[in-house]
Amino acid sequence: MAFGEVDGYPEGSLFESRDEVRVAGLHRHLVKGIAGRPDEGADAIVLNQGYEDDVDYGDLVIYTGEGGNDSSTGRQIADQKLTAGNAALVTSELNEYPIRVIRGYKLKSPYAPQSGYRYDGLYFVKSHWTETGKSGFEIIRFELNKFNGHQLPPHSNQNLPLGNDNPEVRPSVVNKVVRDRAVTRSIKEMYDDKCQVCGIQLACEGGNYSEGAHIKPISKVHGGADKLKNILCLCPNHHAQFDRGGFCISDDFSLIGIEGRLNVHPEHQIEISNLQYHRNLFPSLLRDG
Amino acid sequence: MAFGEVDGYPEGSLFESRDEVRVAGLHRHLVKGIAGRPDEGADAIVLNQGYEDDVDYGDLVIYTGEGGNDSSTGRQIADQKLTAGNAALVTSELNEYPIRVIRGYKLKSPYAPQSGYRYDGLYFVKSHWTETGKSGFEIIRFELNKFNGHQLPPHSNQNLPLGNDNPEVRPSVVNKVVRDRAVTRSIKEMYDDKCQVCGIQLACEGGNYSEGAHIKPISKVHGGADKLKNILCLCPNHHAQFDRGGFCISDDFSLIGIEGRLNVHPEHQIEISNLQYHRNLFPSLLRDG
CATH class of the missing domain: 2.30.280.10 (SRA-YDG)
Structure with a gap:
């Protein structure tokens, strides 16, 4: 290519x-x-x-x-x-x-x-x-x-690319879903930055890091809600994997595609229909699992 | 707050x-x-x-x-x-x-x-x-x-935020460093999507996922190069941690702040001065380690 x-x-x-x-x-x-x-x-x-x-x-x-x-x-x-x-x-x-x-x-x-x-x-x-x-x-x-902003140079698979010593900074317009940061904040506090899948608490300088992951995607196409019932606290690895169909979650919170079970806080009321929506996006997991 | x-x-x-x-x-x-x-x-x-x-x-x-x-x-x-x-x-x-x-x-x-x-x-x-x-x-x-694009609503820490059922999509202008995707691609191929820190190969639907992480940041302020000598193949967790001072890498590739040693491919010529630059960004690791 x-x-x-x-x-x-x-x-x-x-x-x-x-x-x-x-x-x-x-x-x-x-x-x-x-x-x-x-x-x-x-x-x-x-x-x-x-x-x-x-x-x-x-x-x-x-x-x-x-x-x-x-x-x-x-x-x-x-x-x-x-x-x-x-x-x-x-x-x-x-x-x-x-x-x-x-x-x-x-x-x-x-x-x-x-x-x-x-x-x-x-x-x-x-x-x-x-x-x-x-x-x-x-x-x-x-x-x-x-991809807005500029023309990328042509490339083939043949040689190692050289890259740039001084990569350019350019303004570009992106369509961002306006997320309520307070919602993400509260989910991260609820779980003390521990991933609901693996329990890892990623230590960085000055604190721990975790991500708020939407179950039903909040993009224009899928229209998921930016609410606690539709958000999980995940480490970046499990967030990346969840968004790309590496695993799904069944209604009883057992995981499909990887081992384990979702840890759910008693005050965290996950909307089950959102889990169903996400599973439907990646049906090969259900077939192969 | x-x-x-x-x-x-x-x-x-x-x-x-x-x-x-x-x-x-x-x-x-x-x-x-x-x-x-x-x-x-x-x-x-x-x-x-x-x-x-x-x-x-x-x-x-x-x-x-x-x-x-x-x-x-x-x-x-x-x-x-x-x-x-x-x-x-x-x-x-x-x-x-x-x-x-x-x-x-x-x-x-x-x-x-x-x-x-x-x-x-x-x-x-x-x-x-x-x-x-x-x-x-x-x-x-x-x-x-x-934060461009709109005014965020006021929030306090007092109550669980409600969030939005239909989050808005708005265009906003961001200053992006123009990265050469071919460089990132070749680093990921070199390591077959295996993290150089932990070896994980994150399985998603249709393939594996990894990230190209710059050692000396390529933002306007730091001016790092978008070249193989300045890029690592990391899983999202170790990328997030590396960028936020959770660990650094010494000149002999042993890790500082977490256990282990960076796996380096024989054809991957990392510029040692970039590791030094990154260590200097997070000196508390060296003091505490």
Whole structure:
């Protein structure tokens, strides 16, 4: 894979066909939406209608994974799996690889080009999850956020990158969910900064460190509440793992995917439906467990 | 402490004296710069000359801690300690508590008010470290970043906060250091996502997760390089702990503050002076260890 910008084709570059996009080096395939390999990651996607569940907010895209659809009608006829291009996108998520986004004229979105294809810059996969699509089958969805601020230099996997001695500081606009810090504070106090999964209390200079982790994500797409009933006190490791489907929690607080049981304070009233919502985002754990 | 905005005193409110600031409920003291307690955190600071090492970039403030200065001349005559107001600011850092920033007329900065005092909104402590000040004595410095985007509601420690069922999503501008993702990628590949401190490989859905941690921070203030010689592959826990002075690394890669030794790949040429720079940020570890 070759991640990042391609010389000579800045954001906004227009192309008449997928073949022109391919020859330019922006996306290696002629038909497939995702360009990538499970072990190496994905470096480009094309948004061009494709799936009935796609959403396009411009800088924020909800992209549906590949597979399970009838090639002639495009309709979903089976569950999608975390393999091939979908697995490649997850690899890019875990490693924060940049993904070139190309929009095509068939896309039902105000951001679609009138004709042909347009390269729209670099995005990162912020998260992925599974849900039941409009078709009734499981689909894998990816939230992609545009990387604002500048063009990343082109890179390949071939050589060790040199990096920068003086990395630049640039202002960039991010869409932040406005969190109530007092809620996070009180959950951390309730547990004295001890992780509800492993009990670790991470000692730093001047105090302990823990994180408030939302069970049902509070992003625009999922709409979880920023309230105690939807927040856990976790160490950064278990927070990272929980958000990325490394484990889930059953209604009796036993853990799925890893050993153990969630420690719950008597005054901490967790809303069970939020645990259910989170489990549904990562159904492979339930199947494999 | 009472964190956050105070009703009736929006950002930009002007005051003739410290006493007016105090009566308004913005800062509890008449002379001290930091309002806070080590165990509860700090909720407000006044920038008003004070220390010769202070820096004011507006939305980014480098604030010098308290103590060690002669009360009549203001000159530094002893090392500062991580106690009292300084410890309160660290508690606010670890818990992400908002801090009201008030600028006074004596401040040598383009952002100082012409006379009296001005409430300038909420900031967060991004990091703290120790350095040798212009005086030759150790001072503790705090990087504060302005919380952009909106006014946080007022809060006290008295009751459990209610939080929000539908937290708002707002665009806000952040100053990001432009990191070369290819550098982080290659460090994670080199170690196969295994933490160089504890060896953990954090399993998530679809792959493993690790983080690229800079040894000498790459923020504007510290100016570390975004290169392999300045990056470690760490799990989120050890990354959080390393950045917050929970442990340091000696030149022979043995750990200071926690047990163990850094695992270093033969092709990973860590610049030893960066380890030294990081150790100097947290000298209490060396003294206590």
